[in-house]
Amino acid sequence: MDSLKFGEHTTIRTPNGLKLSIWQKLRDLFINEWFSSIENSNKELFYRIFKTDVGLEPYFKNTPTSLVYYRSTLKLRTRNHRLPIETGRWIRTPQNERLCLNCNKLGDEYHYLFECSIFDNERKDLIKRYFYYRNPSTLKLQQLMNTTNKHELLKLFKMFKSFY
Numbered sequence: 001m002d003s004l005k006f007g008e009h010t011t012i013r014t015p016n017g018l019k020l021s022i023w024q025k026l027r028d029l030f031i032n033e034w035f036s037s038i039e040n041s042n043k044e045l046f047y048r049i050f051k052t053d054v055g056l057e058p059y060f061k062n063t064p065t066s067l068v069y070y071r072s073t074l075k076l077r078t079r080n081h082r083l084p085i086e087t088g089r090w091i092r093t094p095q096n097e098r099l100c101l102n103c104n105k106l107g108d109e110y111h112y113l114f115e116c117s118i119f120d121n122e123r124k125d126l127i128k129r130y131f132y133y134r135n136p137s138t139l140k141l142q143q144l145m146n147t148t149n150k151h152e153l154l155k156l157f158k159m160f161k162s163f164y
């Protein structure tokens with residue numbers, strides 16, 4: 001319980017104040033542990049690009065009608081897909097050698113969402129040009145993945161679906 005120290009300047013006057021302090025401390029510890037666990041995981045590289053805080057994702061707050069899109073999104077986020085970045089892991093190919101067979105670039109989610117010509121048609125239909133046309137970046141990927149616009153989310157789900 002060393003990590004539950006409240007510091008010299010914390011004064012707790014009531015039982016409810018103590019409960020609140022313990023609750024806040026445990027919450028802080030959980031968040032620190034959670035960030036640490038995703039920082040140390042190679043498999044979660046894509047996940048940590050867009051998961052910037054603890055809480056329910058916009059996907060699940062802004063419910064599109066079809067469960068198919070949830071399934072696709074969960075598959076992508078847990079890397080339950082057949083993009084080279086994941087299939088290469090299954091056969092222990094070094095990460096930097098898990099390349100797109102079409103472009104010879106790293107075959108990760110970023111590549112297929114923003115770059116790969118295999119998905120040019122889907123990209124034009126489903127993702128705003130702003131994200132991929134000029135200077136695509138992980139920042140834009142983060143913006144796209146954190147959108148709360150239902151129309152944009154629905155299109156993103158369809159894009160994910162085209163990967164399977």
Ligand SMILES: [Zn+2]
Nearest residue numbers: 100102103116
């Ligand atoms: Zn490609």
